[in-house]
Amino acid sequence: MAIPCTYVITSKKSTLENGKLMGSSSPVFPSPPSANLTQDDLKKLAAYKAVEYVGSNMVIGLGTGSTAKHAVDRIGELLRQGKLKNIIGIPTSKKTHEQAFSLGIPLSDLDSNPAVDIAIDGADEVDPYLNLVKGRGGSLLREKMIEGACKKFIVIVDESKLVEHLGGSGLAMPVEIVPFCWKFTAERLRKLFKDSGCSAELRTCPEKNGEPFLTDNGNYIINLYFKKDLGDLKAASDAILRLPGVVEHGMFLDMATTLITAGQLGVTVKNK
Numbered sequence: 001m002a003i004p005c006t007y008v009i010t011s012k013k014s015t016l017e018n019g020k021l022m023g024s025s026s027p028v029f030p031s032p033p034s035a036n037l038t039q040d041d042l043k044k045l046a047a048y049k050a051v052e053y054v055g056s057n058m059v060i061g062l063g064t065g066s067t068a069k070h071a072v073d074r075i076g077e078l079l080r081q082g083k084l085k086n087i088i089g090i091p092t093s094k095k096t097h098e099q100a101f102s103l104g105i106p107l108s109d110l111d112s113n114p115a116v117d118i119a120i121d122g123a124d125e126v127d128p129y130l131n132l133v134k135g136r137g138g139s140l141l142r143e144k145m146i147e148g149a150c151k152k153f154i155v156i157v158d159e160s161k162l163v164e165h166l167g168g169s170g171l172a173m174p175v176e177i178v179p180f181c182w183k184f185t186a187e188r189l190r191k192l193f194k195d196s197g198c199s200a201e202l203r204t205c206p207e208k209n210g211e212p213f214l215t216d217n218g219n220y221i222i223n224l225y226f227k228k229d230l231g232d233l234k235a236a237s238d239a240i241l242r243l244p245g246v247v248e249h250g251m252f253l254d255m256a257t258t259l260i261t262a263g264q265l266g267v268t269v270k271n272k
């Protein structure tokens with residue numbers, strides 16, 4: 001049986017001092033932070049802490065989303081300052097590719113660099129065993145391929161992402177599927193979890209007249225919502241992946257090695 005991980009809490013005093021994240025060389029904030037940090041401040045704190053684990057000569061999986069964006073910015077900054085040298089970034093989405101390219105980070109892919117030293121990425125939900133829901137930005141497939149190939153996978157979140165069990169936020173658990181007969185696949189997904197009060201909805205783009213959202217791989221996303229605990233996550237994962245038409249799902253089980261959480265009281269680092 002899995003045991004919840006132990007963790008270390010860094011006190012607020014030692015985490016933030018005059019706007020600097022201790023252990024990093026540049027200020028995270030332009031001036032001393034106010035008592036109430038915004039959610040974006042917290043994302044940045046977690047991201048900067050994670051980048052302390054990045055060294056020269058590393059191959060780095062670059063995550064996607066509003067939290068990972070801060071980590072990519074920070075890696076670009078350290079590269080410009082000459083504090084990181086000879087690194088290679090493996091982007092987990094087209095969007096991150098664009099960001100990293102614009103920052104001058106040398107980029108590659110898993111075909112050329114199959115061994116990834118470290119990956120840093122955000123998450124939509126994190127349970128006490130460091131299982132994750134990811135992919136509400138639609139990048140779950142490339143993220144899972146790259147983060148499954150790395151030695152160290154650091155997840156960075158603000159405290160709002162912590163849940164007792166996956167699906168517990170009541171928000172979507174995304175599944176990437178092929179567009180062919182998507183309604184048929186969505187209905188099979190819903191039926192798989194009918195005992196958990198599951199509903200299944202196609203992700204659409206309101207800004208494009210409700211057209212289906214397309215992933216970087218040209219696929220659709222079905223968002224699953226649960227009213228009850230999913231129970232055995234490994235069994236749920238296997239059942240989803242057995243359905244023809246499913247490409248991948250957003251449960252990242254037993255993949256994260258480190259969780260960095262930023263909250264109003266400081267930054268916590270939890271290792272598996």
Ligand SMILES: O=C[C@H](O)[C@H](O)[C@H](O)COP(=O)(O)O
Nearest residue numbers: 065066067122135137138139
């Ligand atoms: O597809 C998106 C990714 O899995 C993101 O890492 C996840 O959605 C978290 O994003 P954010 O940091 O913006 O909350």
